[in-house]
Amino acid sequence: MNKQTSMLKKLFIAVGAAAIAGLGGSLIHPFGTTAVSGEDRAIFREARIDQETLALVQRACQNCHSQNTKWPSYSHIAPVSWLLTHDVQQARSHMNVSHWQDYSTDDRVRLLSAIGSATRNREMPPQRYLLLHPEARLSDGERQQIYGWTRNERRRIGVRQSSVQ
Numbered sequence: 001m002n003k004q005t006s007m008l009k010k011l012f013i014a015v016g017a018a019a020i021a022g023l024g025g026s027l028i029h030p031f032g033t034t035a036v037s038g039e040d041r042a043i044f045r046e047a048r049i050d051q052e053t054l055a056l057v058q059r060a061c062q063n064c065h066s067q068n069t070k071w072p073s074y075s076h077i078a079p080v081s082w083l084l085t086h087d088v089q090q091a092r093s094h095m096n097v098s099h100w101q102d103y104s105t106d107d108r109v110r111l112l113s114a115i116g117s118a119t120r121n122r123e124m125p126p127q128r129y130l131l132l133h134p135e136a137r138l139s140d141g142e143r144q145q146i147y148g149w150t151r152n153e154r155r156r157i158g159v160r161q162s163s164v165q
């Protein structure tokens, strides 16, 4: 290896190290880290959900609406980090399917109808999200599948409620 290429190599390493250090520094952001990346804990506990529908929700919704958020590498760089964390916190505050068991029956019924209509009307997942996450796109059949499940689950909860009375 000649002198010039070894200089170049050193420069590359230095730039790489600086970039990594920079990333580390920007891990600290004002909203705090809300999740550990790559966790895959149970969602919709206490609901009866088939594997197929569950897989669709995991693919298209859980990144924002659960504790299973997989943060992309660029999400640690400010100001992107603030925007993304804020979005996820907003989404979770409206509905967090990692905490399904903590919702009252009334809340579950309301959320199930909201999931059904948001999915059918193509309001969710948000367009801005689909640009960066094409894997979260849902076909008409898949939207119908989620909608059908919300109807069945609503009926199931309703039936249980009236049999208790």
Ligand code: HEC
Pocket: 057, 060, 061, 062, 063, 064, 065, 087, 088, 090, 091, 094, 095, 111, 114, 115, 118, 119, 124, 125, 126, 129, 136
């Ligand atoms: C980019 C992250 C993101 C993804 C992915 C996403 N959502 Fe949302 N969702 C939000 C945000 C933010 C809100 C609250 C503000 C709003 O309505 O835009 C929300 C609101 C909702 C609400 C309203 C809850 C209420 O209290 O009425 C429902 C229901 C919902 N989302 C369902 C879904 C479903 C179902 C999917 C998957 C098919 C999904 N979302 C995917 C970000 C997301």
